[in-house]
């Protein structure tokens with residue numbers, strides 16, 4: 001029997017716990033946690049993600065401040081806004097929705113966010129903590145969401161062959177570091193990999209994050225593997241993942257659906273990171289809370 005790794009239900013349960021924690025803290029007279037969400041331009045998918053993130057914040061008692069800047073915003077203008085948000089004591093977390101318009105330097109923007117408010121975990125200081133296995137940094141949201149999903153279903157990457165298809169900055173690279181932290185043997189396939197099937201067929205845990213609809217077919221997978229699908233694409237009016245679910249589902253021991261798998265876990269991880277930023281900013285652990 002194939003196990004469906006249900007990110008939607010797990011997310012709802014974790015969000016309920018976050019909500020309780022926020023209520024417990026604010027009922028003692030502390031201000032609410034605050035996330036600044038920055039969106040530049042009019043990418044329709046980004047608008048939807050930002051709206052969903054803000055809705056999720058509202059539901060658990062996190063205040064979100066929304067900064068929507070026009071498409072022609074310059075890098076210095078965006079850096080000015082981030083400098084202001086860095087200096088604002090009452091802003092705990094800063095999220096700059098990606099992708100940014102091409103004329104903006106993503107690298108400069110990522111470097112400008114204070115590592116203490118970097119709830120996306122993209123700043124080199126947080127990535128460095130991931131490399132060095134230092135607790136207390138921020139882990140990027142999709143890798144953290146996948147880690148939580150695996151833990152919940154008691155799928156331990158330790159000693160397993162984990163194959164990641166896609167070496168992007170948001171998912172593939174930080175996920176490889178996190179799976180190494182969990183003591184997996186990690187392979188990362190990317191656009192220049194000669195034959196990804198050589199790798200996918202060996203995977204105990206296969207994670208695909210390419211955005212290429214139905215790239216992964218049943219004949220590319222080992223019997224009994226765990227398959228995690230990070231891709232989200234539109235085929236007509238249907239939302240599909242990187243994995244050809246129908247040809248894969250009978251061959252695997254566990255699989256995430258799209259939608260309802262990794263996507264909701266990404267947003268839940270953002271809420272957890274924001275709560276962590278808030279608790280660190282307010283020194284709540286120091287006062288025994």
Ligand SMILES: Nc1nc2c(c(=O)[nH]1)N[C@@H](CN(C=O)c1ccc(C(=O)N[C@@H](CCC(=O)O)C(=O)O)cc1)CN2
Nearest residue numbers: 049096097098099120141239259260261262263264266
């Ligand atoms: N600053 C960031 N930008 C981006 C990130 C990120 O982590 N930080 N990740 C992606 C997009 N993303 C969040 O921003 C994201 C994508 C998808 C989902 C989601 O819940 N998907 C649903 C399906 C949605 C649909 O029907 O279209 C699902 O899988 O169930 C959440 C977050 C790029 N940018």
